[in-house]
Amino acid sequence: MSIIVTDRGFGPDDWTAPVTPLAGAGAQATALDLPADTNPDDLVGRLAHVRFIRVDFPSAADGRGFTIARRLRLMGYRGRLRARGHVIADQYAMARRAGFDEVEISEALAARQPEADWLFRADWQAHDYQARLRG
Numbered sequence: 001m002s003i004i005v006t007d008r009g010f011g012p013d014d015w016t017a018p019v020t021p022l023a024g025a026g027a028q029a030t031a032l033d034l035p036a037d038t039n040p041d042d043l044v045g046r047l048a049h050v051r052f053i054r055v056d057f058p059s060a061a062d063g064r065g066f067t068i069a070r071r072l073r074l075m076g077y078r079g080r081l082r083a084r085g086h087v088i089a090d091q092y093a094m095a096r097r098a099g100f101d102e103v104e105i106s107e108a109l110a111a112r113q114p115e116a117d118w119l120f121r122a123d124w125q126a127h128d129y130q131a132r133l134r135g
Contacts, residue, residue: 002084003110005092005103007122010115013104015080019054036064040071047077054104057085066098073099089117 004011019031022038031052038055053072055065065083072081083095084104095103105113 001107002104003107004082005105005118006101007096009119009122010110015052015082017052019052034068036062036068038068040068040075043072044075047072047075047079050077051079052082053077053079054082054084055100057083057087060086060088060091062086066094069095069099089113089121092118092121 002013004013015031017031019033020026020029021033022035025032027046028049029046030049032050032054034053034055036056036058043050055068057065065087069081069083080102081100082102082104083100086109087095087103087105088109092103
């Protein structure tokens with residue numbers, strides 16, 4: 001079972017619709033699973049019907065998902081965007097700044113990095129370097 005992390009802390013997964021892997025998705029798919037090597041440009045013209053996108057993070061050292069999220073948001077995607085996999089609490093603020101709405105982690109990771117670790121980083125908008133420069 002997975003844990004969903006938001007700015008409010010840990011919660012259950014409330015997405016109930018099927019999520020289709022990008023490789024097998026038709027033009028009318030409303031929820032997509034994207035691997036870390038996805039080129040967001042391949043989704044041009046396909047985002048109008050998509051309400052949910054989940055981007056895979058195969059390891060905490062693999063930051064390609066952050067780029068995917070940022071590019072999707074710059075392309076105008078307004079739906080729900082979730083990071084899934086090996087995202088650690090220290091990366092939560094970066095995930096939110098890149099455009100993710102939430103992070104999906106395993107119960108094992110949640111046990112190693114409890115909710116307090118994630119909530120400590122939930123005030124991600126106030127503590128970035130740009131805010132300090134504007135300050």
